Amino acid sequence: MPDISTREKIVSAAVKLFYSEGIRSVSVDAVAERAGVTKRTLYYHFESKDDLVAAYLEARDQPNLALFRxxxxxxxxxxxxxxxxxxxxxxxxxxxxxxxxxxxxxxxxELANMPGHPAMKIGAAHKKKFEDWLKSVFETEGIQDPMRLARQVVLLLDGSFAVVLLHRDPSYMETAGEAAASLIEGAPRTGGTVSPSPA
Known part of the structure; x- marks a missing residue:
């Protein structure tokens, strides 16, 4: 059990630091210090900083998806x-x-020039899980082309992340949400019908 709690402590420190400051600017020493462990202890649990970055994203994966749901x-x-x-x-x-x-x-x-990095694979898998979840929801609702609609919504969502971060104006995200709602309302259903607009 101590090993598990120590690992969790390290991951928790990494999540806070990597998210707030970026992965390039945060050293392994900084993560160890924030976690209250020695650098040697950190390397006992993680072979490299790359492994720690991957663990950071893994720790955010399921909680983020659960929050969206x-x-x-x-x-x-x-x-x-x-x-x-x-x-x-x-x-x-x-x-x-x-x-x-x-x-x-x-x-x-930050890892754009390292497509094989484990964190890139985790990030891609996370986005695909969200897309697949949307697709399954749209299928249940009888949308004719659920994958296309799911991808359109994902593009609106990720695009709004980028624009809001650039302008520091969250209303762009609300506008993207309105666009997503319009797409969903206008999506053909099986049987040739279109989703009714809310009253």
Whole structure:
């Protein structure tokens, strides 16, 4: 059990530092110091900084996906309103002074010249899980081309992450949510119908 708690302590420190300052600017020494462990102890649990960066994203994977699903399920109304709620909640998060954008996208930008890096694979898998979840939701709702619609929503979401980070204006994310809702409302359903607009 001590090994597990020590590893969790290191990952928790890495999550805070990497997200707030970026992976390039944070040293292994800084993570060890923040975690309250020696550098030797850190390397006992992680073979390299690359492994630690991968663990950072792994730690964010399921909690982020669970949060999106909760925002979706907790919202009253139809499919468009539920998806739009994800954007609105993210816009609210973006108004916090410590918000630094999407950790997965920021990490991929820092590792753009290292496509084989384990963190790149974790980031890509995370985005694909969200896309696949949307696709399954749209399938359940009878959308004719659920994959296409899921990808359109993902592009709006990730595009808004980038623009909000650039302009520091979360209203761009709310506008992207409105666009996503419009796409969903206008999406053909099996049987040739179109999703009814909310009253």
């Amino acid at each position: 909760r925002w979706f399920s907790d919202t009253e109304g139809g499919l468009a309103a539920k998806v739009q709620a994800i954007f609105h909640n993210l816009a609210r998060s973006a108004r916090h002074p410590k918000w630094k954008g999407c950790g997965f996208l920021r990490t991929s930008a």
